Amino acid sequence: MLYTPAPMHIPDGFLSMLVSAVCWALTVIILAVALSQANKTFNERQIPLMGVMAAFIFAAQMINFPVAGGTSGHLLGGALAAILLGPWAGMLVMMAVIAVQGLLFQDGGLLAMGANILNMGLLAVTVAYGLYRTVLNRPRGLKLAVAGIAAWLSVMTGALATALQIWLSGNAKLEIILPAMLGIHALIGLGEALITVAALAFIFKTRPDLLEGGETVRGGRGWIVTGLLITLAVVLLAPLASANPDGLEHVAINMGFHTTGQAAPYEFLPDYTIPFLGATPLSTILAGALGVLMVLALAFLIGRLVLKKP
Numbered sequence: 001m002l003y004t005p006a007p008m009h010i011p012d013g014f015l016s017m018l019v020s021a022v023c024w025a026l027t028v029i030i031l032a033v034a035l036s037q038a039n040k041t042f043n044e045r046q047i048p049l050m051g052v053m054a055a056f057i058f059a060a061q062m063i064n065f066p067v068a069g070g071t072s073g074h075l076l077g078g079a080l081a082a083i084l085l086g087p088w089a090g091m092l093v094m095m096a097v098i099a100v101q102g103l104l105f106q107d108g109g110l111l112a113m114g115a116n117i118l119n120m121g122l123l124a125v126t127v128a129y130g131l132y133r134t135v136l137n138r139p140r141g142l143k144l145a146v147a148g149i150a151a152w153l154s155v156m157t158g159a160l161a162t163a164l165q166i167w168l169s170g171n172a173k174l175e176i177i178l179p180a181m182l183g184i185h186a187l188i189g190l191g192e193a194l195i196t197v198a199a200l201a202f203i204f205k206t207r208p209d210l211l212e213g214g215e216t217v218r219g220g221r222g223w224i225v226t227g228l229l230i231t232l233a234v235v236l237l238a239p240l241a242s243a244n245p246d247g248l249e250h251v252a253i254n255m256g257f258h259t260t261g262q263a264a265p266y267e268f269l270p271d272y273t274i275p276f277l278g279a280t281p282l283s284t285i286l287a288g289a290l291g292v293l294m295v296l297a298l299a300f301l302i303g304r305l306v307l308k309k310p
């Protein structure tokens with residue numbers, strides 16, 4: 001089946017089998033380390049935060065915002081996950097989000113899923129947390145400023161990795177795809193930075209304990225309900241998302257290698273819609289709500305798994 005530009009992540013066909021296999025190997029190794037390290041540092045009180053964070057990132061990624069040149073972008077969320085949960089749990093949350101997107105919504109290829117998790121999840125979390133941890137004990141204003149920079153860099157890191165992988169796969173020349181990907185994603189990264197800073201400013205004002213590594217998270221379920229309500233409100237906005245191609249799609253179309261993309265061999269909820277409802281706003285909202293529930297459940301399951309001591 002030929003790929004038609006719609007999903008937001010790398011589809012099968014953009015990467016060679018060798019590059020896909022190497023990305024999968026790196027992803028599995030890093031996730032194994034993340035599970036091991038999270039097992040040593042994870043706190044049971046962090047599990048609800050892990051679930052809510054995964055659900056919010058999934059919902060936010062459904063909304064593409066327009067940028068220059070008829071292109072759109074969407075939140076990655078790696079910086080938010082890293083800052084709120086730490087690097088190891090943040091990686092696991094991003095893995096849950098991207099896995100559900102690929103398996104349930106055919107957003108990104110199955111062979112390319114390792115690369116998608118690596119680029120948008122593992123590398124984004126690592127870069128964002130590595131920078132943000134330098135200001136953990138600094139004033140709030142400086143934390144927000146650095147968080148914005150970290151979020152921007154996380155997008156640029158993912159774009160850089162994607163460009164290198166496509167080049168190594170023989171689908172584009174490095175001197176062409178590298179500036180094209182970085183140029184577009186420099187603008188998309190500004191949106192990522194603004195959303196990240198806005199979300200953290202809200203959390204600083206309402207629940208600053210959530211930004212202290214989860215170890216001092218206070219009891220009560222009000223913040224969980226609030227987080228889920230905000231997530232569902234974001235899902236309701238999904239039909240308003242920009243229809244412009246995202247950064248990778250835009251580059252692929254302009255450079256001509258979009259024809260190498262392949263659609264998934266099956267369809268469950270393609271393009272974030274319920275098949276029998278068609279491409280309608282209600283279809284998108286219901287598909288998004290189902291995705292939120294799936295991601296929420298998977299994140300809780302991973303959290304419980306992490307708590308099982310060796």
